[in-house]
Amino acid sequence: EDQVTQSPEALRLQEGESSSLNCSYTVSGLRGLFWYRQDPGKGPEFLFTLYSAGEEKEKERLKATLTKKESFLHITAPKPEDSATYLCAVQAGSNTGKLIFGQGTTLQVKP
């Protein structure tokens, strides 16, 4: 069964304290792995798509990497405005819009 597990569930950082969020996945025929950011009461905001092991993508203080079994979202020198829930999702198989989401990591960055 396709499955996505994120850890930790919650993470508290001081401003400027770098860290990483983990997303482990079990899926047959990975078509893409996605990272989203979700603020309270809002819909998920698209961040990155990763397609194959070894791929990396960066956006401001965020960097996403992918291996055959997991993905990491590295946050460098975070700021309070980076506080949000970060969601990982996978799309498997043929052309389908079905995304399988992890439970998310809630990040709080204190000034």
Add this chain to the structure above:
Amino acid sequence: KAGVTQTPRYLIKTRGQQVTLSCSPISGHRSVSWYQQTPGQGLQFLFEYFSETQRNKGNFPGRFSGRQFSNSRSEMNVSTLELGDSALYLCASRSTGVEQYFGPGTRLTVT
């Protein structure tokens, strides 16, 4: 380019009633997917529509249904509402690629 819009944003219904939610995708996007988000289950895929046809369906009872119109706008309907249907209902659209872009969601409360 305008993002995905959902109406209404908030809704309060009574058990046993039915509800219809609406989603307008990003201009040019022909695929619309619906998700249910709850604190306990996270984000779960409901169904996907493409060119007015349901292409995929998640593991939800038949009380949950949807449709798509020729202008790609989509509606989902939940009949005979139960307390457990209280959730944030999210709509996402995509073009020919894999990235999905989410709307702000409709917060449904069933009393």
